[in-house]
Amino acid sequence: MGLEVDSLYFHYRDRPVLQGVTCSMQPGEVIGIIGPNGAGKSTLLKCMLALLKPQRGQVRWEGIDIRSIGRKRRATLQGYVPQQAIVTFRVPVMEMVLLGRKPYIRFAPRARDFAVVESILHYLNLHEMAHRPVIELSGGERQKVMLARALAQEPAALFLDEPTAALDIAHQLEVLSLVQKLAHDQGKLVVLVLHDLALAARFSDRLLLMEQGRIFASGLPSSVLTTDNLRRVYGVEAEVRPGRFGPEITVIGLA
Numbered sequence: 001m002g003l004e005v006d007s008l009y010f011h012y013r014d015r016p017v018l019q020g021v022t023c024s025m026q027p028g029e030v031i032g033i034i035g036p037n038g039a040g041k042s043t044l045l046k047c048m049l050a051l052l053k054p055q056r057g058q059v060r061w062e063g064i065d066i067r068s069i070g071r072k073r074r075a076t077l078q079g080y081v082p083q084q085a086i087v088t089f090r091v092p093v094m095e096m097v098l099l100g101r102k103p104y105i106r107f108a109p110r111a112r113d114f115a116v117v118e119s120i121l122h123y124l125n126l127h128e129m130a131h132r133p134v135i136e137l138s139g140g141e142r143q144k145v146m147l148a149r150a151l152a153q154e155p156a157a158l159f160l161d162e163p164t165a166a167l168d169i170a171h172q173l174e175v176l177s178l179v180q181k182l183a184h185d186q187g188k189l190v191v192l193v194l195h196d197l198a199l200a201a202r203f204s205d206r207l208l209l210m211e212q213g214r215i216f217a218s219g220l221p222s223s224v225l226t227t228d229n230l231r232r233v234y235g236v237e238a239e240v241r242p243g244r245f246g247p248e249i250t251v252i253g254l255a
Contacts, residue, residue, distance in 0.1 A: 001062045002026040002189060003048065003157060008057035010043055017043045018054065019213040027156065030183045030190045032204030032221075034197060036234055039210040041193045042083075042161055048191065049080055049159055061157075075103040079150030081143070083162040090133040093126060093145055100152025120148045124178065140171030147175065151182075157189040158182065164199060172196075176203040201225055201246035209233060221246045231255045 003025040010018040017040045025031050033041045046052040048059050050066050059066045061077060069077070079100075087096075097120060101113040121127040124144050129137065134145055143163060150158060158179060164172040176192075180203050183190040194200040200207060201221040209217040209224050211233045217224045225247040230238045239250045 001060070002029075003191075004058075004060040004063075005044070005048065006058045006060065008044070008047055008054050008059065010040075010047055010052060010054045017213050018047065021057070021210075021213070021215055023208060023215060023218060025189055025191065027189045028183055028187045029205045030180050030192065030203060032200040032207045033191065033193045033210065034195070034200050034207055034224075035210035035216070038212075040213040041210055044210070045159055045161055045191065045193055049078055050074060051080075072103050075153055075155075077156050079153045079155035079158045081146045081150050081158070081160040081163055083165055087134045087142070090135055092131050093134055093137075093148075094121070094130040096134050096145055097121065097126075097148045097152050100149040103153060116154065117148075117152055120151050124148050124151075140167045140174070143167060143171070143175060144178075147178070155188070157191065159191045161193045162195065163192065164194070164196060172199060179203075197225060197249055201249070225249060 005021055005023045008018050008021040021044060033044065035041055043052060047054050048066070050059070053067065061069070066074065094117065097117045098109060098113065101109060101116065105113060121130055124147065126144060126148055129141065134142060137145065160179065163175050167175065176199060179190045179192070182188050192204065204221060206219060207221050207224040208215050209229060216233055217229055222242065225240055227238055227240050230236055230240070230249070235255045237252045237255050239252060241248045
């Protein structure tokens with residue numbers, strides 16, 4: 001069954017943000033959520049995570065309302081990497097990642113908790129900086145630490161909100177290649193909110209294109225990223241060509 005979003009409505013006071021969103025996502029997929037600013041992308045992600053409570057509709061994991069699942073259990077199902085983690089104290093990388101084991105720790109970390117963290121640090125090539133304070137790391141390194149902390153929860157699904165924001169090209173490719181590998185090799189559901197359409201086309205198995213709180217189009221990147229869709233949703237004229245890594249988009253100007 002995976003993750004199901006059923007007729008989701010959400011508003012802040014009198015401002016509607018989500019208006020009847022329905023979609024489904026399966027383990028092993030990378031789902032990219034795209035759309036202009038204010039389309040409802042991050043709000044949809046937070047409703048999926050039960051961080052926000054919709055006024056109507058339901059989010060289900062394997063047929064169970066996500067809000068009926070206890071917070072501790074939910075933390076073993078869903079890992080979350082926010083847009084930018086603000087770290088203001090000198091916590092070492094190892095301890096930051098160990099925080100992801102909190103759902104499994106009763107009194108103190110056990111050997112398995114340290115083994116999981118050590119394995120993830122090696123997987124993400126963070127082991128050499130395990131004892132460095134997170135606050136001293138670059139933006140790309142810090143984002144990888146937040147990903148490591150989410151992975152330490154051993155979740156079935158991973159949710160990332162603008163994971164490449166403020167990262168250079170090399171770190172963008174590294175982070176997205178890693179999460180794509182997690183989906184395809186380990187069968188995790190990965191949900192990405194992205195602004196960069198080229199990255200979304202390259203690393204997503206399916207795209208959800210949002211406009212004004214609704215899903216305007218969904219499907220393979222080649223069927224979603226069309227000249228007509230870009231004109232109608234983003235208000236731009238663009239050339240779209242098939243490429244080796246998915247649709248290649250050249251924006252010509254405003255529509």
